[in-house]
Amino acid sequence: MHRDIFPAYHARSCHYNLLFPMKADTAIIARAVTKRYGSLTALDSFDLEVERGTIFALLGPNGAGKTTLIRILTTLMRPTSGEAFVSGLNTARQGREIRRQIGVVPQENSLDRYLTARENLELHARLHTMEPKKYRRRIDELLELFGLAGRQHDFPDTFSGGMQRRLVVARALIHEPMVLFLDEPTTGLDPQSRRAVWDYIRSIAGRMTIFLTTHYLEEAEQLCERIAIMDHGRLITIGSSAELKAQLTGGATYEIEFADRAELFAEALRRMSCVGGLEIADRVVTVKLERWECLAEVVSALNGAELRRISLRERTLEEVFISLTGKGVRE
Amino acid sequence: MNLRGAIAIWRRDMLVLRRSIFSELVAVVAYPLTIYLAFGIGMQGYIGPVDGVSYGLFIAPGLITMTAVNAAYNESVWSLWFHRKVQFTIESYRVTPISVSEIVIAKILSGFSHGLVKGLAVALVIFAITPFRFPLTSLVAYLAFLIPGSALFSCAGVISGTLMDKPETIGRVEAVLIMPLIFMSGLFFPLSSYPPAVASLVRLLPTTALFEGARQTLVNGSFSIPFSASLYLFAAAAFAAALLIFRSKLAE
Ligand SMILES: Nc1ncnc2c1ncn2[C@@H]1O[C@H](COP(=O)(O)OP(=O)(O)OP(=O)(O)O)[C@@H](O)[C@H]1O
Ligand SMILES: [Mg+2]
Numbered sequence: 195m196h197r198d199i200f201p202a203y204h205a206r207s208c209h210y211n212l213l214f215p216m217k218a219d220t221a222i223i224a225r226a227v228t229k230r231y232g233s234l235t236a237l238d239s240f241d242l243e244v245e246r247g248t249i250f251a252l253l254g255p256n257g258a259g260k261t262t263l264i265r266i267l268t269t270l271m272r273p274t275s276g277e278a279f280v281s282g283l284n285t286a287r288q289g290r291e292i293r294r295q296i297g298v299v300p301q302e303n304s305l306d307r308y309l310t311a312r313e314n315l316e317l318h319a320r321l322h323t324m325e326p327k328k329y330r331r332r333i334d335e336l337l338e339l340f341g342l343a344g345r346q347h348d349f350p351d352t353f354s355g356g357m358q359r360r361l362v363v364a365r366a367l368i369h370e371p372m373v374l375f376l377d378e379p380t381t382g383l384d385p386q387s388r389r390a391v392w393d394y395i396r397s398i399a400g401r402m403t404i405f406l407t408t409h410y411l412e413e414a415e416q417l418c419e420r421i422a423i424m425d426h427g428r429l430i431t432i433g434s435s436a437e438l439k440a441q442l443t444g445g446a447t448y449e450i451e452f453a454d455r456a457e458l459f460a461e462a463l464r465r466m467s468c469v470g471g472l473e474i475a476d477r478v479v480t481v482k483l484e485r486w487e488c489l490a491e492v493v494s495a496l497n498g499a500e501l502r503r504i505s506l507r508e509r510t511l512e513e514v515f516i517s518l519t520g521k522g523v524r525e
Numbered sequence: 526m527n528l529r530g531a532i533a534i535w536r537r538d539m540l541v542l543r544r545s546i547f548s549e550l551v552a553v554v555a556y557p558l559t560i561y562l563a564f565g566i567g568m569q570g571y572i573g574p575v576d577g578v579s580y581g582l583f584i585a586p587g588l589i590t591m592t593a594v595n596a597a598y599n600e601s602v603w604s605l606w607f608h609r610k611v612q613f614t615i616e617s618y619r620v621t622p623i624s625v626s627e628i629v630i631a632k633i634l635s636g637f638s639h640g641l642v643k644g645l646a647v648a649l650v651i652f653a654i655t656p657f658r659f660p661l662t663s664l665v666a667y668l669a670f671l672i673p674g675s676a677l678f679s680c681a682g683v684i685s686g687t688l689m690d691k692p693e694t695i696g697r698v699e700a701v702l703i704m705p706l707i708f709m710s711g712l713f714f715p716l717s718s719y720p721p722a723v724a725s726l727v728r729l730l731p732t733t734a735l736f737e738g739a740r741q742t743l744v745n746g747s748f749s750i751p752f753s754a755s756l757y758l759f760a761a762a763a764f765a766a767a768l769l770i771f772r773s774k775l776a777e
Pocket of ligand 2: 261262377
């Protein structure tokens with residue numbers, strides 16, 4: 195079914211290439227996308243490119259505009275201004291062609307509680323104009339994969355939150371989309387279910403472009419090659435997890451564990467000019483160094499101490515996130 | 526336009542209807558039947574013949590028609606509201622390749638089907654418990670009113686369910702608009718009861734075309750072309766309006 199639309203798609207993407215030079219392997223493009231709800235600007239001249247076949251995470255605090263962007267990319271909503279493309283197709287003019295190629299897991303489950311799990315999948319297969327012979331097999335596969343085969347004839351309101359979420363993901367995959375949008379796919383799932391969803395996402399990566407939003411930084415770090423952080427409708431930064439962490443300014447933080455006399459050495463360290471901050475908890479002293487070159491000075495100051503461990507504390511994505519988006523809670 | 530998507534959604538609605546058909550029918554038949562027992566039988570002796578026929582016969586076509594159009598309206602209005610605001614299923618349909626028009630056509634078709642099924646159920650019950658027998662031609666001609674009537678009310682339901690976000694508003698519109706329209710257009714009394722000036726205004730209402738036209742067909746065996754034509758026009762206009770309103774609401 196996807197195949198027969200490819201010729202048209204290629205023709206169009208060439209056409210757009212003339213107007214907007216874009217790489218052929220770009221799955222998603224947002225150009226100066228702005229969305230206003232009355233006086234509130236949910237997206238503010240937002241630019242983004244996502245490479246084909248990658249797993250991409252969009253992070254941002256509540257109200258940052260993540261869902262708004264997904265709604266625009268999935269043709270549910272028109273931007274106030276700007277343009278967006280999915281698989282080289284314009285969201286403003288080629289909605290139907292885009293919807294043939296995308297799968298969407300919305301933030302709110304939108305299951306039909308009057309249909310069984312299987313019937314939910316069947317309805318969507320028909321909406322994607324799949325033939326019964328083909329979708330029956332596909333549905334069996336997906337139910338098996340997501341651990342729902344045993345409950346396929348039950349209604350989704352008898353399911354746990356995790357099972358409902360898995361059913362929504364299965365529904366989005368029924369027509370083997372090229373681009374999968376997941377708006378907080380694992381919110382409310384237990385660690386087992388979350389990992390099951392991750393495993394599946396990993397297993398289909400490469401063939402499919404995956405665009406997900408999440409509040410779990412570990413999820414973004416584990417799954418995604420590229421991560422963007424946004425706030426107040428604007429893109430703040432984009433890069434791999436390592437690149438984002440490298441952006442954190444300031445020196446490094448080390449933990450030093452003493453066998454005894456921790457306070458004594460802590461005092462000595464505190465007086466050193468290159469120690470930016472120091473905390474002591476039991477026998478562990480945490481020192482923040484202005485520059486990593488200070489490490490040698492610190493080590494010599496520890497001469498005579500009975501040391502158990504010196505370790506560099508890893509930067510976490512959460513630190514990056516908080517440093518970029520602030521500590522305040524969003525209303 | 527390709528209607529595969531519309532048919533898929535309509536089939537979904539019919540599957541759900543099938544699952545609960547028995548309890549739905551019991552509920553839907555109970556109301557007109559109570560009215561028939563109270564007025565058509567209980568009050569008949571006090572009221573006497575109306576327009577030359579017994580009161581029971583006079584109101585029977587209206588009760589069938591009322592059940593059908595109420596069912597069509599209710600199904601459409603609640604289904605639209607529920608799938609839009611509660612279950613978000615409409616949104617899930619909208620990320621598939623089907624068009625917004627197909628969704629609204631499906632919903633109109635479903636409301637219409639509910640109207641037809643429930644109207645016919647009440648008709649069967651009324652025919653079973655009353656001595657009235659209508660010629661086959663009258664019954665077929667009656668369908669020429671019942672079909673556009675159910676379509677009209679289904680479209681009206683889709684419009685209300687699209688525009689109204691709160692369930693209490695839906696209830697109010699039904700109380701101040703739909704029920705009065707049905708009752709005013711001669712369900713329980715002949716239009717000749719109105720002062721002539723008012724009667725000529727009431728004749729312009731789509732519900733009058735429906736109820737009067739349906740009664741004339743069944744009771745007198747006469748087919749009113751003006752009523753029938755006006756009903757089809759109203760239904761077509763409501764269909765266009767439903768399509769437009771639904772599309773513009775979803776474009777917001
Ligand atoms: N239909 C709407 N009408 C008015 N304002 C809206 C509407 N939808 C979203 N907003 C506002 O737009 C902003 C962005 O909302 P959006 O849902 O895109 O955020 P988000 O990043 O997905 O947040 P969350 O993490 O909580 O899901 C918020 O301030 C929100 O209040
Ligand atoms: Mg959101």
